[in-house]
Ligand SMILES: [Zn+2]
């Protein structure tokens with residue numbers, strides 16, 4: 001099993017055991033109709049450190065290569081700093 005699969009398995013297990021809870025909204029754009037939310041990993045070394053995001057935001061992160069594996073890099077901070085562009089792109093991907 002790959003590290004990625006292992007991390008995903010751990011997330012599912014943690015949700016099932018109420019260790020992790022899935023929020024009611026996407027943690028990046030806050031939309032509430034983006035279900036099912038995707039658990040995006042900052043780094044697979046931290047399998048339970050996930051950002052619950054909608055499909056559109058996930059696409060955006062990967063298109064912009066913001067899913068760096070660096071431990072010090074926070075996708076959320078990066079996107080908030082890029083808020084203007086993010087909103088613009090976000091709209092683009094939701095049209
Ligand atoms: Zn979103």
Ligand SMILES: [Zn+2]
Nearest residue numbers: 040041058067
């Ligand atoms: Zn991802």
